[in-house]
Amino acid sequence: MEGLSGIARAQLRIIKNNIAGIKNQPIIKTSFISLFIVLFWVGALALMYKGLWFFNRFPIIGPALVDEAIYLFFAALFIMLTLSSIIVCYVTYYNSPEVDYLFSKPVHDTVIFMYRFFQSVLYSSWAFLFLGVPFLLAYGLVKHVPSWFYLFIPFYFIPFILLPAALASITVLLFVKFIAHRRNKHILIAVSTMIVIVSYAYYMMYIRPELFAKSEIDYFLNDLLHHLSIFKYPLFPGYWMAKSVIHSGMNDIGNGLFYFMSFSLTTVVSIQINWFLAEKTFYSSWLSSRGGRVKKNFPMHRGIVNNLSKLLFFLPRFTTAMVIKDIKVFLRDPGQWFQFLIYFAILAIYILNLRNLPSSLNNASYDTYWKFIITFLNLSATALVLAGLTVRFLFPLMSLEGNKIWILGLAPITFRHILFEKFITSFVGILFISALLMISTNIMLRTKLSLMLISCGLAVMISLGLVGLSVGLGSIYPNFKEDNSAKIVSGFGGTLNFIIALFYVIFTIASFAIPLFSYEVHHSITERTFYHMIAICGVMNIIVTMVIGIIPMILGYKQLESMEF
Amino acid sequence: MDKLDLTISQGEFFSILGPNGAGKTTTLKLVAGLLKPSAGTISVNGYDINKHTMHVKKLISFIPDVPFVYEKLSGREFLYFIGELYKKNRKQCESEAERLLELFHMEDYGDQLMESYSHGMKQKVVICSALLHDPRIILIDEPMVGLDPKSIRLVKDILRERADHGTTIFMSTHTLNLAEEISDRIGIIHNGHLVGLGTVDEIKRAAQDTGKFEDVFLKLTAEA
Numbered sequence: 001m002e003g004l005s006g007i008a009r010a011q012l013r014i015i016k017n018n019i020a021g022i023k024n025q026p027i028i029k030t031s032f033i034s035l036f037i038v039l040f041w042v043g044a045l046a047l048m049y050k051g052l053w054f055f056n057r058f059p060i061i062g063p064a065l066v067d068e069a070i071y072l073f074f075a076a077l078f079i080m081l082t083l084s085s086i087i088v089c090y091v092t093y094y095n096s097p098e099v100d101y102l103f104s105k106p107v108h109d110t111v112i113f114m115y116r117f118f119q120s121v122l123y124s125s126w127a128f129l130f131l132g133v134p135f136l137l138a139y140g141l142v143k144h145v146p147s148w149f150y151l152f153i154p155f156y157f158i159p160f161i162l163l164p165a166a167l168a169s170i171t172v173l174l175f176v177k178f179i180a181h182r183r184n185k186h187i188l189i190a191v192s193t194m195i196v197i198v199s200y201a202y203y204m205m206y207i208r209p210e211l212f213a214k215s216e217i218d219y220f221l222n223d224l225l226h227h228l229s230i231f232k233y234p235l236f237p238g239y240w241m242a243k244s245v246i247h248s249g250m251n252d253i254g255n256g257l258f259y260f261m262s263f264s265l266t267t268v269v270s271i272q273i274n275w276f277l278a279e280k281t282f283y284s285s286w287l288s289s290r291g292g293r294v295k296k297n298f299p300m301h302r303g304i305v306n307n308l309s310k311l312l313f314f315l316p317r318f319t320t321a322m323v324i325k326d327i328k329v330f331l332r333d334p335g336q337w338f339q340f341l342i343y344f345a346i347l348a349i350y351i352l353n354l355r356n357l358p359s360s361l362n363n364a365s366y367d368t369y370w371k372f373i374i375t376f377l378n379l380s381a382t383a384l385v386l387a388g389l390t391v392r393f394l395f396p397l398m399s400l401e402g403n404k405i406w407i408l409g410l411a412p413i414t415f416r417h418i419l420f421e422k423f424i425t426s427f428v429g430i431l432f433i434s435a436l437l438m439i440s441t442n443i444m445l446r447t448k449l450s451l452m453l454i455s456c457g458l459a460v461m462i463s464l465g466l467v468g469l470s471v472g473l474g475s476i477y478p479n480f481k482e483d484n485s486a487k488i489v490s491g492f493g494g495t496l497n498f499i500i501a502l503f504y505v506i507f508t509i510a511s512f513a514i515p516l517f518s519y520e521v522h523h524s525i526t527e528r529t530f531y532h533m534i535a536i537c538g539v540m541n542i543i544v545t546m547v548i549g550i551i552p553m554i555l556g557y558k559q560l561e562s563m564e565f
Numbered sequence: 566m567d568k569l570d571l572t573i574s575q576g577e578f579f580s581i582l583g584p585n586g587a588g589k590t591t592t593l594k595l596v597a598g599l600l601k602p603s604a605g606t607i608s609v610n611g612y613d614i615n616k617h618t619m620h621v622k623k624l625i626s627f628i629p630d631v632p633f634v635y636e637k638l639s640g641r642e643f644l645y646f647i648g649e650l651y652k653k654n655r656k657q658c659e660s661e662a663e664r665l666l667e668l669f670h671m672e673d674y675g676d677q678l679m680e681s682y683s684h685g686m687k688q689k690v691v692i693c694s695a696l697l698h699d700p701r702i703i704l705i706d707e708p709m710v711g712l713d714p715k716s717i718r719l720v721k722d723i724l725r726e727r728a729d730h731g732t733t734i735f736m737s738t739h740t741l742n743l744a745e746e747i748s749d750r751i752g753i754i755h756n757g758h759l760v761g762l763g764t765v766d767e768i769k770r771a772a773q774d775t776g777k778f779e780d781v782f783l784k785l786t787a788e789a
Binding site: 300 | 626650651
């Protein structure tokens with residue numbers, strides 16, 4: 001284990017320095033972030049408890065529904081962790097200057113690999129900490145589990161973050177060794193994509209029609225159970241973890257431990273496979289990832305993006321140049337657009353799943369209450385997705401100029417122009433997404449035109465506020481030293497952006513939901529009062545949107561103008 | 566910097582020398598407007614940099630010691646982008662960019678992303694971008710870092726030729742020979758103070774040392 005002690009000592013020193021760095025931070029900043037973390041965690045626990053409690057109180061099927069939720073939760077978390085670990089592992093192993101440095105030192109390949117592997121595990125462990133632990137606690141509280149169950153939660157935590165990372169790591173090692181640098185890699189990726197599409201088409205053609213043939217309630221239950229049965233496949237590790245939790249919750253120690261051990265042993269074997277693969281392939285695959293790349297040419301005047309200037313003739317030249325530059329940089333950075341694609345995939349699943357709502361919901365006779373609930377839930381989901389998108393992709397925009405900011409600092413353009421360009425480009429993109437989301441989901445839900453127009457108008461207004469907020473705050477708190485947008489977002493400014501965006505979305509939706517529900521559902525206010533309230537809410541929201549969108553932009557501009565490079 | 570009082574004439578090739586941390590890059594960045602002076606004024610071509618920032622920006626070019634560029638753009642795309650920022654005529658910009666790429670033997674690499682370039686290649690592109698808009702003043706920080714001997718010679722010739730045609734060159738360097746060879750005047754700074762100013766001979770005379778310039782430099786920058 002040559003080099004391991006040196007790396008371990010250096011890491012300990014880095015941790016100590018980081019802790020010392022936190023001590024040097026302003027107390028308000030540290031307290032704010034700590035308070036937010038605690039609030040988020042407690043909020044997640046409360047929300048999960050409420051959700052499981054809601055399922056549990058259903059007569060007869062309640063407890064079973066809670067268990068179904070466990071299968072679903074662990075499956076989703078396991079898949080999410082595995083997918084995110086694939087990206088993290090690839091970047092950590094093959095795209096890090098630290099690995100280049102370590103390979104120049106007398107450190108064994110497997111030591112470097114295992115060190116980077118555990119680093120990737122740490123990067124992805126927050127998901128379980130912030131989602132898994134509150135979920136297990138909520139489950140325990142709803143199911144009144146024995147007290148030892150709570151003490152056992154840390155033991156669930158360790159294998160559950162290790163196994164997805166280990167599987168992702170094996171995938172990355174094999175991919176880089178055998179596929180990544182081959183000329184036909186695109187064919188292999190295309191074939192894999194085709195297999196996924198064909199499987200989905202098969203499911204749609206042969207499996208779903210059978211479900212549709214049944215009566216409404218039969219269909220709904222069958223559909224639900226059919227979907228969930230995928231997560232109960234006995235060889236799926238998420239199933240073992242769910243089984244272990246369910247049995248442990250019932251004080252059935254034998255079965256609880258059996259499934260836990262199945263999971264843990266698979267984890268150990270997977271890590272062993274990683275070790276074996278790393279020994280055989282890591283150095284050679286790292287070498288092949290360094291060299292032998294065919295340098296691709298990007299000729300000027302070819303392609304849609306290069307010819308965008310003709311379409312954007314009405315914009316000032318430097319704005320067009322900045323727009324084209326930003327689009328090119330985004331499209332050529334897989335780290336950026338891959339995450340964007342994941343967002344879109346989740347959105348697509350969400351939109352397609354809206355079709356699974358029982359059709360009776362769309363009947364005119366159906367309870368108005370549920371129609372409003374679903375419409376506003378849809379608006380909330382869309383607004384929260386937009387908030388997530390703007391924080392994740394727009395907040396880092398200015399920071400991503402990074403150490404190249406001197407180019408813009410020297411150019412004969414003001415930061416007002418640069419900021420305006422970032423705002424307009426982002427707003428057009430977000431507006432397109434929000435309009436697409438609102439229109440498509442409202443069509444799926446078959447909401448009436450008036451409600452659709454209100455929700456679309458709200459989505460446009462929210463987009464405006466969120467874009468201004470993220471671009472503005474991103475300029476007030478830029479981080480030019482970091483080129484990883486995920487890390488930029490996780491700083492103070494990104495956290496503040498997320499909190500304000502969350503409150504803004506809640507405020508906007510609640511302010512319209514209250515009068516609408518009072519009038520349309522509960523009939524507790526008169527028509528006159530309703531229209532008064534709607535007018536007041538409209539004006540109030542316009543003011544709040546302007547404050548949320550414009551003030552950060554002005555402060556961001558001032559911050560950039562006074563900045564030294 | 567502490568009370569730096571310096572006037573550089575149009576068409577002059579001025580080099581600033583000093584040990585690490587003396588304030589050379591800070592001086593250049595102050596003139597480029599990338600840093601703000603806590604006291605005093607900086608005038609470029611008669612314009613106060615803090616009051617007429619936009620006007621000054623059009624006149625100057627800055628070549629930093631580390632060529633930070635947009636790695637996801639090709640060299641050619643970067644040059645065109647700079648041309649757009651300076652609102653150069655598109656046709657002129659394209660032909661000038663091609664001429665400069667050819668001059669630096671970069672025409673074959675112009676369409677490749679700059680992330681695949683070596684340090685020297687990036688430096689060449691940054692130098693091209695600095696020359697693209699025909700600036701009146703060129704601020705250049707350690708220009709030869711990472712360049713091959715042929716390119717060093719080329720850069721020296723280009724800078725000297727530009728100075729002879731009226732462009733002011735303000736260069737910071739550690740390389741004493743380079744400063745001695747091509748500068749009209751040299752300034753030596755130490756701990757933020759200007760400790761020597763003039764031609765090589767004037768500095769030697771002032772230091773009462775007629776030996777090698779290197780010895781004079783070491784004498785002037787010796788710690789008390």
